[in-house]
Amino acid sequence: MATTEVPDIVIGRLPIYLRALSLLHQEGYEFTSSQELGQRLGIGSAQIRKDLSFFGEFGKQGTGYEIKYLQDQISKILHVDRDWPVVLVGLGDLGQAIANYAGFASKRFHIEAIFDSDLVKVGQSVKGTIVQDIKNLSDVISNQKIQIAIIATPAVVAQEVADKLVECGIRAILNYAPITLTVPEDVHVQYIDPVMHLQRMTYYLI
Amino acid sequence: MATTEVPDIVIGRLPIYLRALSLLHQEGYEFTSSQELGQRLGIGSAQIRKDLSFFGEFGKQGTGYEIKYLQDQISKILHVDRDWPVVLVGLGDLGQAIANYAGFASKRFHIEAIFDSDLVKVGQSVKGTIVQDIKNLSDVISNQKIQIAIIATPAVVAQEVADKLVECGIRAILNYAPITLTVPEDVHVQYIDPVMHLQRMTYYLI
DNA sequence: TAGATTGTTAATCGATTAACAATC
DNA sequence: TAGATTGTTAATCGATTAACAATC
Numbered sequence: 001m002a003t004t005e006v007p008d009i010v011i012g013r014l015p016i017y018l019r020a021l022s023l024l025h026q027e028g029y030e031f032t033s034s035q036e037l038g039q040r041l042g043i044g045s046a047q048i049r050k051d052l053s054f055f056g057e058f059g060k061q062g063t064g065y066e067i068k069y070l071q072d073q074i075s076k077i078l079h080v081d082r083d084w085p086v087v088l089v090g091l092g093d094l095g096q097a098i099a100n101y102a103g104f105a106s107k108r109f110h111i112e113a114i115f116d117s118d119l120v121k122v123g124q125s126v127k128g129t130i131v132q133d134i135k136n137l138s139d140v141i142s143n144q145k146i147q148i149a150i151i152a153t154p155a156v157v158a159q160e161v162a163d164k165l166v167e168c169g170i171r172a173i174l175n176y177a178p179i180t181l182t183v184p185e186d187v188h189v190q191y192i193d194p195v196m197h198l199q200r201m202t203y204y205l206i
Numbered sequence: 207m208a209t210t211e212v213p214d215i216v217i218g219r220l221p222i223y224l225r226a227l228s229l230l231h232q233e234g235y236e237f238t239s240s241q242e243l244g245q246r247l248g249i250g251s252a253q254i255r256k257d258l259s260f261f262g263e264f265g266k267q268g269t270g271y272e273i274k275y276l277q278d279q280i281s282k283i284l285h286v287d288r289d290w291p292v293v294l295v296g297l298g299d300l301g302q303a304i305a306n307y308a309g310f311a312s313k314r315f316h317i318e319a320i321f322d323s324d325l326v327k328v329g330q331s332v333k334g335t336i337v338q339d340i341k342n343l344s345d346v347i348s349n350q351k352i353q354i355a356i357i358a359t360p361a362v363v364a365q366e367v368a369d370k371l372v373e374c375g376i377r378a379i380l381n382y383a384p385i386t387l388t389v390p391e392d393v394h395v396q397y398i399d400p401v402m403h404l405q406r407m408t409y410y411l412i
Numbered sequence: 413t414a415g416a417t418t419g420t421t422a423a424t425c426g427a428t429t430a431a432c433a434a435t436c
Numbered sequence: 437t438a439g440a441t442t443g444t445t446a447a448t449c450g451a452t453t454a455a456c457a458a459t460c
Contacts, residue, residue, distance in 0.1 A: 007450080009451075011406055014405070014409070015401075015406055016386065016402070018405065019384055019385070020386060033416085033418090040388070044453065045417090046452075046453055046455090047451090047453075049417090049418065049420085050419085050420080050451095050452080053420070057418080057419065058418095059417075059418050059419080060418070060460055061417050061419085062416045062417055062460040063416080063418090064416085064417060064418080077409065079409060079411060080405050084404070093303065093306050093307065093308075096303070097299065097300070097302070097303030098400075101299065101300065101400075103384070103400070103401055104400070104404075107401045107405070109401065109404055147411050148404065148411075171410075171411055172404075172407035172408070172411060174400060174404060174407075178225055178309070179225070179229060180225070180226060180247050180248070182246070188407045188410055190407055191403075192398060193221075193225075194304075194307075194309070194310070194380060194398055195313045196221040197398065198290070198310075198313075198315050198354065198378075198380055199220070199221040199224070199284050199286050199313070200217055200218050200220075200396060201354070201378035202284055202285040202354075202378070203217050203220070203283065203284050204394055205353050205354075205377055205378060206285065215426095215427075239440085240441080240442075241441080250428075250429065251441090252428075252431090253427090253428065253429075255441090256429090256444080258443090259442095259443055259444070263443065264442095265441075265443080266436055266441080266442070267434070267435045267441050267442040267443085268435070268436040268439075268440045268442075269436065269440080269441075269442090270440085270442080
């Protein structure tokens with residue numbers, strides 16, 4: 001229970017737990033156990049208990065975990081018990097889809113500004129958010145104290161965009177461009193590349 | 207070099223190598239080394255060499271790897287040296303975006319059929335592919351011998367859809383619905399959930 | 413109380429890394 | 437040849453799991 005630097009792989013599982021708890025809650029359950037949770041997620045019950053033990057004691061012997069309480073606790077741990085403003089860079093087909101995706105706002109991630117280098121797109125409005133020239137990037141990020149960016153540009157300009165974002169003070173990047181980004185080690189990057197997931201599965205086919 | 211069952215985590219890195227090689231190739235390079243590759247990817251050079259050694263010997267001492275050759279070899283290993291037909295289930299906003307995304311076809315994954323339960327959408331055409339009633343699922347999959355499916359339905363019906371896909375013989379599922387699926391162990395599932403990636407990063411913010 | 417399930421320890425398992433002989 | 441880099445071994449490191457006392 002000491003603050004011994006929680007492994008990132010453990011942090012990576014917390015959102016999975018949160019998602020499962022959310023579902024259990026929706027289904028009307030009030031309590032669950034590490035065993036039930038593990039069953040649903042295909043994870044060992046011991047691992048779930050161990051993961052949670054990095055942060056405190058959230059259960060009761062004999063009865064397990066109160067779903068709503070555990071949800072709240074994990075939300076606090078992950079800092080998702082608040083709204084997060086986000087900037088989106090790139091408004092091609094992919095950027096359009098991201099801007100229109102309701103799933104972000106429903107989890108309290110709000111796209112506050114959209115940037116594109118194409119002046120034809122600048123001035124257009126997507127879901128009430130006006131597309132801005134990428135020249136305004138720095139001002140918007142510092143004025144609104146935004147820490148999170150989503151990159152949805154072509155791969156060729158993604159590194160350049162990332163550099164600019166880092167320079168503007170962005171601390172976390174969700175990158176949809178199919179390229180590994182180089183950033184300072186205090187900046188976090190996560191990748192979304194559906195093709196890579198498909199390529200990983202075809203290894204096992206035929 | 208024996209066939210000792212390659213760890214899945216190694217398979218998961220091959221597409222990353224492939225992506226980097228592709229980029230190096232585009233940039234006009236002809237040779238690379240495990241060190242250069244590792245530098246770009248933030249991975250140790252020893253790990254890259256170890257990963258590749260599961261499959262054979264692809265480099266030369268002193269000079270490293272011929273990019274084009276290594277690309278071809280990894281492509282063969284992953285079975286992405288061929289076209290793969292794919293079915294898409296669910297044509298909401300997300301499904302629309304997936305159907306319109308050029309990145310799949312460019313890597314030889316072709317959406318051959320789209321299914322939706324909404325009869326209003328059935329008959330519509332997206333990029334030349336006509337939306338079909340989900341009742342035709344079984345026929346299409348068996349006639350075209352399709353092994354890969356993409357789920358882009360609401361979370362509440364995703365498990366039900368997955369069950370049906372498995373029943374029809376699907377062997378690999380790319381799931382965009384925010385829910386952990388339960389499938390037989392010979393069926394592969396990969397998840398795309400951008401919100402989870404964001405939640406993982408906010409842990410480290412403020 | 414009896415049954416269930418937690419939190420935690422210690423053992424196991426697996427993955428990463430450092431080092432180096434082989435060799436281009 | 438001299439320099440560079442591979443493929444592989446062995447050592448290290450870290451993550452998962454089994455087991456169980458504690459306790460609701």
